[in-house]
Amino acid sequence: MGEVGPMREEGKISAYQAMVYQVSIVLATAILFVPAITAKHAKQDAWISVIIACFFGSLQVYTAVSLARRFPDASVVQYAPLILGKVPGKVVGFVYLFYFFYVGYFVLQEFSALMCSSYMPRTPPIVFMLVLSLLAVYAAYGGLEVICRMSSIVLTVVLATMVLVVLLIIKDIKIWRFLPALENGLGPILLGAIPPGGWFGETAVLLMLYPFIDNKEKVVKTSFLAILILFIAMEMVVIGAVGLVGPTEAACFLFPTFNMARLIKLEALPILERQDALFMMIWVAGMLIKLTTFFFAGVLGLAQWLNVKDYRPLILPSMAIMMALAVQAWENIAELFAFSGEVFPLTIIFVNFIITIFLLITAGIRHISTRKA
Amino acid sequence: MRKRVVKKLHHLIRNYAYKAAGKNTGPDDMDWIHQAVVEKYDLERIPIEADLATNIKRLKGISGYCPDFIIRQFEIGGGIGEAAAIFLEGMVERVLLNENLLKPLMIHYRPFKPARGSFLDQILSVALPVDVVKKCVNLHEVIDHVLEGSVVLLVDGESEGLALEAAGFKTRVPEEPMTEAVVRGSREGFTEALHTNITLLRRRLKTPNLVLESMVLGRISHTQVVVGYVRGLAAPELVAEVRERLKRIDIDGILESNYLEELLRDHPLSPFPQAITTERPDRVAANLLEGRVAILTENTPFVLIVPGELVAHMQSPEDFYHHFILGVFIRLLRWCAFAVSLLLPSVYVAVTTFHQEMIPIRLLLNIVAAREGVPFPAVVEALVMEIAFEILREAGVRLPRAVGQAVSIVGALVIGEAAVMAGVVSPLMVIVVALTGISSFLSPSFDLAISIRILRFPMMFLAGLLGLFGVATGMLAVLIHLAGLRSVGLPYLAGLTPFHHDDWKDLFIRAPLWMMRRRPAELSENNRKRQASGLKPEPPDRHPQGGTI
Numbered sequence: 001m002g003e004v005g006p007m008r009e010e011g012k013i014s015a016y017q018a019m020v021y022q023v024s025i026v027l028a029t030a031i032l033f034v035p036a037i038t039a040k041h042a043k044q045d046a047w048i049s050v051i052i053a054c055f056f057g058s059l060q061v062y063t064a065v066s067l068a069r070r071f072p073d074a075s076v077v078q079y080a081p082l083i084l085g086k087v088p089g090k091v092v093g094f095v096y097l098f099y100f101f102y103v104g105y106f107v108l109q110e111f112s113a114l115m116c117s118s119y120m121p122r123t124p125p126i127v128f129m130l131v132l133s134l135l136a137v138y139a140a141y142g143g144l145e146v147i148c149r150m151s152s153i154v155l156t157v158v159l160a161t162m163v164l165v166v167l168l169i170i171k172d173i174k175i176w177r178f179l180p181a182l183e184n185g186l187g188p189i190l191l192g193a194i195p196p197g198g199w200f201g202e203t204a205v206l207l208m209l210y211p212f213i214d215n216k217e218k219v220v221k222t223s224f225l226a227i228l229i230l231f232i233a234m235e236m237v238v239i240g241a242v243g244l245v246g247p248t249e250a251a252c253f254l255f256p257t258f259n260m261a262r263l264i265k266l267e268a269l270p271i272l273e274r275q276d277a278l279f280m281m282i283w284v285a286g287m288l289i290k291l292t293t294f295f296f297a298g299v300l301g302l303a304q305w306l307n308v309k310d311y312r313p314l315i316l317p318s319m320a321i322m323m324a325l326a327v328q329a330w331e332n333i334a335e336l337f338a339f340s341g342e343v344f345p346l347t348i349i350f351v352n353f354i355i356t357i358f359l360l361i362t363a364g365i366r367h368i369s370t371r372k373a
Numbered sequence: 374m375r376k377r378v379v380k381k382l383h384h385l386i387r388n389y390a391y392k393a394a395g396k397n398t399g400p401d402d403m404d405w406i407h408q409a410v411v412e413k414y415d416l417e418r419i420p421i422e423a424d425l426a427t428n429i430k431r432l433k434g435i436s437g438y439c440p441d442f443i444i445r446q447f448e449i450g451g452g453i454g455e456a457a458a459i460f461l462e463g464m465v466e467r468v469l470l471n472e473n474l475l476k477p478l479m480i481h482y483r484p485f486k487p488a489r490g491s492f493l494d495q496i497l498s499v500a501l502p503v504d505v506v507k508k509c510v511n512l513h514e515v516i517d518h519v520l521e522g523s524v525v526l527l528v529d530g531e532s533e534g535l536a537l538e539a540a541g542f543k544t545r546v547p548e549e550p551m552t553e554a555v556v557r558g559s560r561e562g563f564t565e566a567l568h569t570n571i572t573l574l575r576r577r578l579k580t581p582n583l584v585l586e587s588m589v590l591g592r593i594s595h596t597q598v599v600v601g602y603v604r605g606l607a608a609p610e611l612v613a614e615v616r617e618r619l620k621r622i623d624i625d626g627i628l629e630s631n632y633l634e635e636l637l638r639d640h641p642l643s644p645f646p647q648a649i650t651t652e653r654p655d656r657v658a659a660n661l662l663e664g665r666v667a668i669l670t671e672n673t674p675f676v677l678i679v680p681g682e683l684v685a686h687m688q689s690p691e692d693f694y695h696h697f698i699l700g701v702f703i704r705l706l707r708w709c710a711f712a713v714s715l716l717l718p719s720v721y722v723a724v725t726t727f728h729q730e731m732i733p734i735r736l737l738l739n740i741v742a743a744r745e746g747v748p749f750p751a752v753v754e755a756l757v758m759e760i761a762f763e764i765l766r767e768a769g770v771r772l773p774r775a776v777g778q779a780v781s782i783v784g785a786l787v788i789g790e791a792a793v794m795a796g797v798v799s800p801l802m803v804i805v806v807a808l809t810g811i812s813s814f815l816s817p818s819f820d821l822a823i824s825i826r827i828l829r830f831p832m833m834f835l836a837g838l839l840g841l842f843g844v845a846t847g848m849l850a851v852l853i854h855l856a857g858l859r860s861v862g863l864p865y866l867a868g869l870t871p872f873h874h875d876d877w878k879d880l881f882i883r884a885p886l887w888m889m890r891r892r893p894a895e896l897s898e899n900n901r902k903r904q905a906s907g908l909k910p911e912p913p914d915r916h917p918q919g920g921t922i
Contacts, residue, residue, distance in 0.1 A: 014871065016871075016872070017871065115842065119840075119842065120727075120839075120840070120842070123839075127839075128842075131839070131842075131846050135846065135849050135850060135853065138850065138853050138854075139853045139856075142853060142856065142857040143857075145864075146853065146856045146857040147856075148870075149856035149864065149866055149870045149871070150852055150853050150856040152870040152871075152872065153852060153856075153866070153869060153870055154849075154852070270733060271733060274730045274731055275731055277724075277727075277728040277730075277731055277840075277841045278731075278841070280841065280842065280845075281841050281842070281844065281845035281848075282845075284842060284845040284846070284849070285845060285848075285849055288849055
């Protein structure tokens with residue numbers, strides 16, 4: 001069973017770089033949508049939902065790591081046929097790689113919707129999609145190492161900005177907005193935990209990265225670290241948004257995180273008010289790493305699925321298809337928003353958790369592994 | 374390999390052609406003056422004959438009777454033997470030639486008895502008080518040594534010549550570097566003479582581990598290039614890579630170190646400099662101590678240091694010559710200036726055109742009032758002003774010094790007062806352009822400042838098109854580009870990412886010396902430790918060993 005392996009030396013990344021990749025792939029949209037979606041179901045207990053989601057996310061990433069460790073030299077697209085047989089394996093492989101493109105064009109659409117609705121209403125959405133996807137294409141041509149290096153810098157800036165924004169609004173957060181706790185019982189909280197749980201599950205991208213990781217022994221640790229970073233980030237925006245305006249209003253905002261930046265009020269330093277355009281710049285960077293990580297994983301998967309030696313010739317065609325899908329997929333922002341709250345988390349949970357655990361169990365039962373004893 | 378085969382074929386064909394034409398290929402029959410070019414291959418085939426007159430005749434022919442190519446014929450020891458000294462006027466030290474070669478041979482030479490070895494060996498051992506002497510056996514070697522500034526001695530009856538090193542051409546003495554002035558620190562700069570530069574370096578790193586490897590590059594220019602590194606600090610793979618890349622260079626002439634930089638870069642199309650260029654010996658020494666490799670080129674004071682990643686371009690040795698608090702302050706200031714010189718005009722354009730809400734109301738009112746009479750959109754205004762500034766700046770560099778002052782006065786008027794009065798630009802724009810221009814001079818690396826200068830224009834364009842979103846796009850594109858760059862294999866963003874916390878002590882700040890215990894992680898994997906631990910000085914009463922109280 002030694003015929004699968006990395007198709008081409010893409011350079012090695014460290015486990016910490018993989019962690020950056022895992023965080024980047026989740027962060028930018030999660031912090032944007034999670035407060036509203038979670039607050040809609042869980043109200044003032046949204047923060048508890050995030051904690052529950054965090055545990056669910058840990059479970060998903062642990063499943064993914066367990067599966068990846070059975071096949072240290074290949075990605076899930078390559079070893080799915082080994083586990084399930086040729087045709088079903090290929091189908092599952094396609095589901096994985098389509099998932100990456102699917103989230104990719106979802107991100108593109110989200111991005112242009114937000115830019116149009118909040119900043120530049122008269123610019124056609126296709127402009128934003130085009131600019132962002134061209135940048136993603138440029139990064140994808142650079143390869144995995146380039147994406148990881150770029151992401152680590154962007155991620156540092158994004159996280160630092162988030163902390164700054166939260167620090168600036170912390171004085172306006174009112175504890176009474178979180179009371180009474182557990183007013184409606186556990187049901188709504190669990191319901192509210194599903195979308196963030198889905199986002200946490202995106203860290204299962206490790207299934208694609210694992211063959212390129214240098215120090216594989218650290219992967220479990222860094223994966224949980226990634227979950228922890230994401231947990232803190234989501235908890236910050238959820239507490240910030242709910243504490244600032246209350247759960248009902250937070251649920252009504254399309255993008256509560258943006259409104260958080262807009263609600264910064266400082267009498268002593270008025271220059272720091274109304275700087276949300278700067279926040280937008282940072283967020284564009286965050287969206288870029290999100291799109292790039294998904295897109296790259298998708299293109300890499302596609303090349304492996306097609307048994308092509310090099311993924312680079314597939315970059316431009318894939319991006320063209322992704323843009324076309326993004327343009328036609330959702331009619332308007334309300335539809336997109338409803339989709340991202342109700343359909344989207346379940347689909348990604350299906351791929352990241354259900355399929356992965358199914359593959360893991362099958363491989364376990366059939367004793368399939370390429371790991372050297 | 375392929376090159377060598379082609380060369381051999383070429384020679385075979387040439388020999389065959391001579392024979393076919395019925396020509397004797399002997400050197401005396403060749404019309405050297407009318408030869409298209411004198412090839413090394415041809416000269417190597419001509420041995421030094423025992424007959425001096427023949428050699429002289431051939432050398433004269435080969436040199437083309439140039440006026441500075443001097444063949445001084447004389448008798449050794451009053452009739453013991455005939456000899457000739459061959460040299461280039463102006464390339465050799467006159468006194469040395471007269472006192473240490475001609476005088477002992479012509480006047481003081483007495484034959485050595487009993488005779489030992491050949492006549493040439495006798496001369497060499499008793500009559501030539503010259504330190505470096507090499508033997509040459511063919512005319513190629515003779516010519517080569519003469520062109521490098523040696524004196525070649527040919528003696529009648531000997532089929533070997535002696536090349537005596539006597540180079541003594543005029544060079545500049547080390548002066549304060551023009552491009553990298555410092556307040557505190559050494560005021561010596563490199564010169565055009567390679568041996569002076571090597572001395573300047575040796576004086577700073579007195580260790581047998583300072584290795585200097587010499588090679589000659591340039592088909593016609595025969596430029597000496599020296600690769601210097603500290604053994605045990607520079608990674609052997611790095612040195613091998615640099616050597617390999619230099620050896621690949623096959624160009625007719627190397628006139629400046631940029632010829633080398635351009636031919637050994639990893640990414641030839643990138644606007645970012647991939648080697649550090651410096652005139653300062655202390656900067657080279659500091660970088661060698663970090664495990665980098667220096668490339669010294671003959672005839673230029675600019676030394677290349679590789680790898681030259683982004684962070685290294687922002688470090689100046691002077692940061693360590695002042696108190697570290699000042700060092701920290703200057704580093705931070707420098708990074709801010711870096712951002713300002715890249716982004717200020719574009720951010721100004723974006724904010725005034727698209728995001729007026731970001732400006733405090735009073736300032737906004739002022740801006741509106743100032744821009745009232747300006748007919749152009751902010752982006753046009755910015756582009757025009759930046760281009761005007763670039764023109765003045767270029768003119769300032771090229772103009773003869775006598776005219777320079779006039780230009781600066783006119784320039785100040787044109788892009789300052791007069792332009793504002795005429796309503797072409799707003800006063801705020803003048804401030805922006807001036808600040809941007811000044812900021813670009815804070816960079817210790819002129820090359821990096823150039824790339825920023827050039828990238829400023831697309832950034833302004835993007836800002837005018839898409840506002841801050843455009844600026845973000847431009848910055849991200851630059852970031853992706855930088856993330857993909859390498860300098861001789863080292864990632865260009867090394868220091869920033871991959872993350873090594875020790876490196877951050879010499880990045881946006883410069884930590885006190887006692888804290889900088891390790892060398893840059895990516896450069897010196899095998900030899901990380903720079904200094905002993907516990908160097909932090911303390912008053913004697915608190916010191917564990919000392920203290921009288």
